Amino acid sequence: MDSAFLNSLLLHPSRRALLVLDAAGKFVTGNDRARDLLTPALEAALRPVMVDAIAQIARYPGRQVHHEHRAGDLALDCAMRAALDEDGRILGYTVSLFNPSEEPELAESPSRARWRFALENAQDGLWDWSGDTGRVYRSARCLSMLGYPPDYLPDNLDSWRDLVHPDDRPRVADALSLHLDGQREGYQSVYRARDASGGWRWILDRGRVIEWTLDRKPRRVIGTHTDITEYKLIEQQLREREVLMNQAQHVARLGSWSWDPDTDAIWWSDELFVIAGLPADQAPPPFRGQRHLYEPESYERLKEASRRTLATGEPYEMELVMLRPDGERRFTKARGEGMRTADGRVQRLVGVIHDITEQVVAERNSRWRNDLLNRIAAMGRIGGFEIMADGQLQWTDENYRIHGIEPGTPVSVATTLSNYDELSQQRMREAMGRMFAGSSEEETLEVTYFTPDERRIWLRITGRMEKVDGQPHHITGLTQDITEEHEANEQIEQLAHYDTLTGLPNRFLFRRRALDAIASVRNGEPPLALLFLDLDRFKNVNDTLGHEAGDRLLQEVAGRLRQCVRGSDLVGRLGGDEFLVLLREVGRPEDAAYVARKIIAALSQPVLLGEHEAHVGCSIGIALLNEGSPDLEALLRSADTAMYAAKDAGRNTFQFYNDSFYEKVQRRVTLEQELRQALARHELSLVYQPTLSLRDGRVAGIEALLRWRTTAGDSRSPAEFIPIAEECGEILAIGRWVLGEACRQAREWHEQGLVFDRIAVNVSAVQLRDSQFATDVLEICARNRWPTDRLELELTESALMRDTDVLRRAFDLFSANGICLAVDDFGTGFSNLAYLHRFPVRHLKIDRSFVQQMGEGARLRGLTQAVVSLGHALGMEVVAEGVETEAILAMLREQGCDQAQGYLFTRPLEPAALGTWLRAQAG
Incomplete structure (x- = not known):
């Protein structure tokens, strides 16, 4: 009890009158000041007050009750507290009395009380409310x-309340009312307060009434604000993270659990309830x-x-069947x-349950299908095989029978390849090389x-690359004997499609x-040329020497x-x-002219016909697949017309369809000369088009687009x-200028203060083949102080088709520095998905031709x-180009497209x- 009273007395100023x-x-007792001040009359007057105070403290032992006593000229400030034992029981009471007018220095100053409470609570901000004032x-x-200056708010309650988020104010008011009404010992609330920047910060607000009036009203409340x-x-x-973990378990169909044997407490993840078919809102069944x-x-x-x-x-690990x-x-x-x-005792069991129902059913179906396929293979003479990277070969029994080899005989790729003809060997090696690469x-x-018995057979072999951990591992496939089909087709093909006299395609x-x-050219292969040949003086041979x-x-x-053309060319x-000659991969018109001269020279040589020597020549018309001759019919007409032009020119020569090509060549020469001076003359410039995120509308990127206007004021099309x-190689210098200008502008x-994610620059395949290109990119970013992780390089599909060491080193350097790659005009090229795995591509850009026709049909x-x-x-994220209408934008959003670019935005x-x-976007 002495300790309890001592603690209570220490809460009063020591120079006061203490009872x-x-x-x-x-x-019980009092100090000297109390004996001087407390007269029998004063004691009798204070007795009812103390009775009321004791009743209040009995209900709220932690309170300090105050009373201002007035009797004539006498004014006393009275404060009563309870002395509590360690269990919180009331042992007695302490009372302090003092006359503020006689000894004002004995009153506890607000500052002292504030610091005392701050030290008791050790919180961030301190507030003190006086009920009197x-x-x-x-x-x-x-x-x-909150970012405000100290004198920002008036010293009243409403000013702080105005900072509280409107949705939180009722909750704050309720918490404070419960404390002030005595229903809670302290006040505590968590809410959002508006900071100086206009944002919201979370505040933990705690407080307590430290002085009460005799009529049980709060006289003084002190509290703290903590930024949480x-x-x-x-x-x-x-x-x-909990939501993501639950979703990950759901995707993997993996449920987790734990069990405490001592308390029999058991916990299940949400997915385990799904696997067991039980509602998640009930408790999991007991472990036992x-x-x-x-x-x-x-x-x-x-x-x-x-x-x-x-x-x-x-x-443990085992497979179980759940019901x-x-x-x-x-x-x-x-x-x-x-x-x-710590002492080695097992205190808890934890584990997972993986739902593999679909996998088990699939394996059973697979076994059934395999048995069925084996029976079908025997009936249809279809064999199976497996080729490992080291050349090991496995055959099914039917494959042995197709090849005329006893089943079980050891075979390998090397030993079996020698039994194929040379062309077949070459094609098979190339095919395996492509697949394993x-x-x-x-x-x-x-x-x-x-x-082995020297029969020639034709086989149709289909192989598919199987991967392990994403890497080529082995080839599995089927072999079918198509000898009868092939021989029949050969006869039909020869009769239906070949000229019976010359053996050429008809x-x-x-x-x-x-x-x-022509379709291959449309898909990105090099252009072609058609030569239309007509023999000169052939009628003379027929007339003089006979048919x-x-x-x-x-x-x-x-x-x-x-003999005058390549194996890939077509003669008919x-x-x-x-006669017709179709030349593939014609890089320049001069290539077609070269072949024409070669044919004219070959046919100018005399032909021995029995005892006679015939001399003929030919006139050749040449037509190129271009805007003037866009399809086969136009190409045939153009070449035929050019052939007559050759005959008019004197025969035994060749002519191109017309002069339009030469005009085009001349224009190309002119453009090339002007282009070499364009940079020096400052004729090149960049315009910019933004790409917007369809999720939140932010500017995800800005694409830099090259423009050329000559000093004469003529605009040249980038196409x-x-x-x-x-x-001509100028793309390297132009590309470096474009990249530097785009980075400089982005930095500006x-x-x-303008907000966007990245700057995008188009890159040519020629640039990618330059071994210095990747280093130049990093140097340009550093020179213009532009972060590499905010740079995107847009490449065409054709640029990625060549998997070279230079390309790989460049992409490794880009990946290490966070440079993003995007495939531009995706879908218009070869669209080989292999390069999307090999290279660090982050964005696919759907070609505008697809986007703009979305509304024309479901296809x-x-x-x-x-x-x-x-x-x-x-x-990867997908970007749609050429978005021009709200309808197209709505379709793209519905399809889950991530970003869009087009005239609809700007x-x-x-x-x-x-x-x-x-x-304007930021506003």
């Missing part, structure tokens, strides 16, 4: 934590009462494994292990094989192959034509003495001058949806105009 009362409220004292920290914004952010992150969740045999094995783990800590309440069987893989205490996933070949076959060649000699002459001409007989720049916008919408799904499956703008546009 000690017992638990019943009777006077209604004024509020706030420490500087209360306002500085960071804690709230951490709390939000933890909640988000889960028999109904499993088939009997599975439960017994699980129970025994759990006992063993509990006794020894040994983990849902509706009777559905779920195949699962269960793992469990024990968690030990990762550039091809599936190959189908028709090859010729010689059996008009029908030539047309078909020419159409295929039989004329036929032999045509056969000789056909042979010489084959149109009829009579007219025209960029290919010329690539061919950034320093102006194109399906195409864009496929690109979006593909990009997301590969972990046309390409000059730097100043785009800066204005960015400010």
Whole structure:
């Protein structure tokens, strides 16, 4: 008790009059000041007051009750507190009395009380409210934590309340009312307060009434403000991580659990409830009462494994069959292990249950299908094989029978390849090379094989690359004997598609192959040329030597034509003495002219026809696949017209269709000369077009687009001058200038406070082949003080087709420095998905031709949806180009497209105009 009274007395100023009362409220002792001040009359007057105070403190032992006593000229400030033991029971009371008018220095100053409470609570900001005056004292920290100066608010309650978020004010008022009404010992509330920047910060507000009036009203309240914004952010992150963990378990169909044997407390993750088919809003069944969740045999094995783990800590792993309440069987893989205490005792079991039902069903179906396929293979003479990277070869029995080899005989790629003809060997080696290199996933070949009994057979071999950990591992495939089919097709093909006299493709076959060649050009292969040949003086041979000699002459001409062209070119007989030659991969018109001269020279040599020597020549018309001759029909007409022009020019010569090509060549020469001076003359400039995020509307990127206006004021189209720049090599210097200017402009916008994620620059395939290009990119970024992780390089699909060491080193350097890669005009090129795995591509840009036609039919919408799904499956973001209408934008949003670019948002703008546009977006 002495200690309790001492603690209570220490809470009063030592120079006051101090009284000690017992638990019943009777006077026990007092200090000298009390004996001088407390007269019998004063004691009698204060007795009812003390009775009321004792009643209040009995209900709220922690309170200090104040009373101002007035009797004539006498004014006393009375304060009573309880002395409590360690268990909080009241042992007695202490009373302090003093006359403020006589000894004002004995009154506890507000500052002292404030600091005493701050030391007791050790919080950030301190506030003190006086019930007598209604004024509020706030420490500087209360306002500085919100970014306000110390004198920002008036000293009243309403000024702080105005800072509280409107949605939080009712909760704050309720918490304060509960404390002031005596229903809670202290006041505490968490709310958002507006800071000086207009944002919101989370505040923990705590307080307590430290002085009460005799009529039980708060006389003085002191509290603290603590900035807990960071804690709230951490709390939000933890909640988000919990959601992500639950989602990850759901995707993986993996449920987790834990069990405390001592308390029998058990916990299940949400996904485990899903696997068991139980509602997640109920408690999981007790660990020792889960028999109904499993088939009997599975439960017994699980129970025994759990006992063993509990006794020894040994983990277990097994497959179990669970039973849902509706009777559905779920195949699962269960793992469990024990968690030990410091003394080695197993204190808890934890584990996971993986739902593998779909996998088990798929494996069963696969076994059934394999058995079925084996029976079908035997009936249809289809063999299977597997080729490992080291050349090991495995065959099915049917494959042995197809090749005429005894089943079980050791075979390898090396020993079997020698039984194929040379062309077949070459094609098979090339196909395997492509597949093991990762550039091809599936190959189908028709090859010729010689059996041990020297029979020639034709085989159709289809192989598919199987990967392990994303890397090529082995080839599996099928072999089908197509000998009968091949021989029949050969006869039909020869009769239907080849000229019976010369053996050359006839008009029908030539047309078909020419159409295929033109389609290949449309898909990005080099251009082609058509040569229309008409023999000069052939009628003289027929008339003088007879038709039989004329036929032999045509056969000789056909042979010489084959010798003048490459294997990839196409020679055909149109009829009579007219022939067609289709030249593939014609880089320049001069290449076609070279072949024409070669043919003219070959056919100018005399032809021995029996005892006679015939001299013929030919007139050749040349037409190029271009804007003037965009298809096969136009190409044939152009070449035919050019052939007549050659005859008019004197025969035994060649002519191009017309002069338009030469005009184009001349224009190209002019453009090339002007382009070499464009940089020096400051004729090049950049315009910029933003890319917007479809999720939150932010400016995700800004694409730099090159423009050329000559000093004469003529604008040149990039589609025209960029290919010329690539061919003549100027693209390297222009590309460095574009990159530097784009980075400089991006830095300028950034320093102006304009918000965007990255700057995007188009890169040519020629630049990528430059071994210095990657280093130049980093140097340009450093020189212009632009972060590499905010730079995006846009590449075409064709630029990525060549997997070279230079390209890989460049991409490794880009990846190490955070430079983002995007595939521009995706879908218009070869679209080989292998390069998307090999290179660090982050964005796919759907070509504008697809986007702008989305509204014309479900087929194109399906195409864009496929690109979006593909990009997301590969972990990439998808950008739509050429968005011009709200309808198209809505379709793209519905398909899950990430970003969009187009006239709907803005046309390409000059730097100043785009800066204005960015400010408008921020506003």
